[in-house]
Amino acid sequence: MSEPALQAVNLTRAYGAVRAVDGVSFALARGGSLGIVGESGSGKTTTARIVVGLEQADSGEVVVDGRRRPTAVRGRAGRLARAREVQMAFQDPYLSLDPRTSVESVLRLHFPDRNPAPRVRELLGHVGLPARAADARPGQLSGGQRQRVAIARALAVEPAVLVLDEAVAALDVSVQAQILNLLADIREQTRVSYLFITHDLGVVRCVTDDVIVMRHGRVIEAGATADVLTAPQRPYTRLLLDSVPHPGWDPEQIAAARRAL
Ligand code: ADP
Ligand code: MG
Numbered sequence: 001m002s003e004p005a006l007q008a009v010n011l012t013r014a015y016g017a018v019r020a021v022d023g024v025s026f027a028l029a030r031g032g033s034l035g036i037v038g039e040s041g042s043g044k045t046t047t048a049r050i051v052v053g054l055e056q057a058d059s060g061e062v063v064v065d066g067r068r069r070p071t072a073v074r075g076r077a078g079r080l081a082r083a084r085e086v087q088m089a090f091q092d093p094y095l096s097l098d099p100r101t102s103v104e105s106v107l108r109l110h111f112p113d114r115n116p117a118p119r120v121r122e123l124l125g126h127v128g129l130p131a132r133a134a135d136a137r138p139g140q141l142s143g144g145q146r147q148r149v150a151i152a153r154a155l156a157v158e159p160a161v162l163v164l165d166e167a168v169a170a171l172d173v174s175v176q177a178q179i180l181n182l183l184a185d186i187r188e189q190t191r192v193s194y195l196f197i198t199h200d201l202g203v204v205r206c207v208t209d210d211v212i213v214m215r216h217g218r219v220i221e222a223g224a225t226a227d228v229l230t231a232p233q234r235p236y237t238r239l240l241l242d243s244v245p246h247p248g249w250d251p252e253q254i255a256a257a258r259r260a261l
Pocket of ligand 1: 044
């Protein structure tokens with residue numbers, strides 16, 4: 001097998017007494033898609049922020065394409081190299097898009113000379129937006145369109161890894177499906193790798209090859225997504241699956257099982 005695009009090695013991060021991330025390791029294959037699932041507070045976002053570099057780990061390391069990810073870089077070339085390792089798309093692009101800045105400016109912002117007008121059109125096409133979207137302000141776009149812009153922005157530097165933290169959680173189901181299809185197409189075309197963080201097991205089933213299950217900052221189960229979702233080995237994973245509303249669903253029973261775990 002070729003070198004993984006991304007490896008997390010024994011990451012830890014504590015906030016006071018809370019061990020938000022407690023010895024997390026995983027590998028993401030080049031062109032692959034790895035899901036991180038777990039309840040709210042299990043350490044998913046902290047793990048993502050460490051991978052992206054928005055948060056420092058107390059210990060452990062992040063390795064991209066076989067190289068340890070530097071914590072700080074100097075100069076434009078260094079910043080671009082670092083940006084090309086990992087990019088991130090958040091749950092609510094509204095918060096990360098400046099309302100006064102046009103889509104074109106957003107796409108050109110980080111590395112202007114790499115994103116001339118034809119490249120902006122190409123990026124928009126990539127995420128299924130028409131060329132005229134370049135002139136729009138975020139407030140003129142729908143939630144789904146804004147998430148497409150956020151994805152285009154993340155892809156602008158052609159990163160090896162795209163981290164998506166609850167990136168479709170705020171969207172209507174039909175729009176969610178469109179974005180998930182788009183992400184699948186982009187992965188096929190570009191060989192970008194996804195680290196896909198979600199509390200939604202249906203989303204994981206749809207867009208990941210492998211999955212890790214986190215609880216209290218630890219990885220408690222890992223494997224091929226199809227295996228983990230059809231034959232979970234750990235009671236906690238079973239409970240997560242049972243917690244998804246379905247016919248014959250009994251929330252009381254699930255709450256009791258959760259207390260017993
Ligand atoms: P998830 O994304 O799975 O919901 P998080 O990584 O956001 O989990 O949080 C994991 C734990 O770390 C939670 O108990 C949360 O309250 C705590 N935590 C996360 N970020 C901070 C912070 N900046 N300061 C203090 N505690 C934090
Ligand atoms: Mg989170």
